[in-house]
Amino acid sequence: MSGIETSPSSAPAALQYSKDDGIADFGDFVRDEDEELDLEEVVEPWTKYSIKETSHVFYPVYVGEVLDQRYLVEHKLGFGGFSAVWMAHDLQSNRDVALKVMSSGEWGEHEIQIQNKIIQNVQDTSHLVTYLSTFQLSGGKRQHRVLVFPLMGPCLYPVILTGMSMVSRMSAAQQLLGALENLHKAGIVHRDLTDRNCMWGMAPLHTLNRSAKYEALGRPLKQIIPFVELWKQGELVRPIQVPEALRTDEFYLGDFGLAMKLGDSTFQRGYPPMQFCSPDRLHNKEPSFACDMWSYMVIFSELYLGHPPFPTFLKGGIISGVVRCLGPLPEQWKGLYNHPGGLDYWYDQHQMSDPKHDLASTIACYRPDADSVEREHVQSVMEKVFHYFAEERLTATQLLQDPSFRAIMDKYGC
Structure with a gap:
């Protein structure tokens, strides 16, 4: 990519850095095309910052910038569809925080509103990531809401599970289910329960x-x-890599951008990534606690198996993987699929799940080290939530009390 500055010495004079520690060291600019290409793989698209490409424009930030006369940006944490998240040092409290800088538009105000509902109505928020404070940034004739959060550790990616003990993984599963139960007891549906x-x-x-x-x-x-x-x-910045030695076993649920009070007719439109979305939502059913439970069970499966439970590489994508494992979708759902690429055989009631790829086989494949009793408990737990009809899925409270779920947690000391 021509015309891009590639070294610290060629950084524009407009970059005014804080002199914290007496050293203006805020990372390294890419030096060659290979580093540019490597960086491109892990940062948000530059189009997020262009008013010609999107109406929900990102706010440009650079490492070393002080936001709101208080927060010194020191690193990048990640990005999503409507925000970039930065690691910053709070110069007033001497604490590190996460700054979620929202794109222009309504997303920031919605998240503030639902966060306030969570803080006011959820009795136990100890495993929910709620904001500490908020401020606004102005520029480019647009307003951007910024939410200040505690600094968290790594997200749940399958690669991070390699080498992680089953005790840590099952503890995370239990903590997440408890957080979801507290959210549901307050009448709030998360709607975007994913590993990220x-x-x-x-x-x-x-x-x-x-x-x-x-x-x-x-x-x-x-x-x-x-x-x-x-x-x-503004800069595109490679996110931090949290070493295992810094990770703690506390586990949290965050990002409430799609969350809603059950029955609220003014909720934000949107879906989680398809591999976490319940089949009923993909067939125009309304959001519900049960949708969160399907998403939770996908995450539980990732934690236990080390892999997602359903493949995405088959023709038709994730739903083909679900049908191969669980059997056909309800016949009355045919014609309601709200994404392109639906297949008729999904609804063929003469089709059966593939015995080589059903839940029992999937568990045995990924966890051959587990004994038969443990595998039966895990299969029982999955079968009680991986139901097509939302009303047949266990609730968070019911699953926490389920004998098979308790047996798994007891085995791993959770």
Whole structure:
């Protein structure tokens, strides 16, 4: 990509860095095309910052910038469809925080509203990531809501489970179910329960100087946002990598951008990624606690198996994988599928689940080390939630009390 600054020495003069620790060290600019391509794989598309490409424009931020005269941006945490999340040091409280900088539009205000409902109505929020404070940024004739959160650890990605003990994994499953129960008791449906929205805790870093933080989390690799005429400086930055030594076993549920009070007719439209979305929602059924329970069981399966329970590579995508494992969808759902690529055989009641790929076979394949009693308990738990009809799925409270679920948790000391 031509025309992009590729070294710290060529950074524009407009970059004014804080002199914290007496050293203006805020990472490294990409040096060559290979580093640019590597960076492109892990950062948000530059189009997120272009008013020509989207009406929900991202706010440009650079490492070393101080936001709201208080938060020194030190690294990048990640991004989503409507926000970028930055690691910052609170200069007033001397604590590290996460800044969720929302895109322009209504998403930020909706998240504030639902977060307030959660804080006011959920009795136990100890495993829910709720905001500490909020402020607004103005620029480019747009307003951007910023939510300040506690700094969390890594999200649940299958790769992170490699080498992680089953005790830690099942503890996470239990903590997440408890968090979901508390949310549901307050009448709130999450609607976007995915591995990216579940995260472990992280040991505090605020006593470390910036160099030590970068040694632990990786130095920011960055480039000036290309191809867009921005009103202020901004950077694309490679996110942190949290080492296992810093991860704690506390597990949390966050990102309530799609959450809603059950029965609220003004909720935000949207779906979780298809591999976490219940089949009924993909057939125009209304959001419900049961939809969250399907998503939870996908995450439970990832934690237990180390892999997603249903493949996505078959023709027709995730639903073909679900049908291969569980059998045909209800016949009355035919014609209601709300995504392209639906297949008639999904609803053929003469089809059966594939015995080589049903739940029992899937569990045996991924967990050959587990004894038959344990595998039977896991299959029982999955079967009680992986129902096509929402009303047949166990609730969070029921699953926490289920004998098979309790047997699994007891085995791993949870």
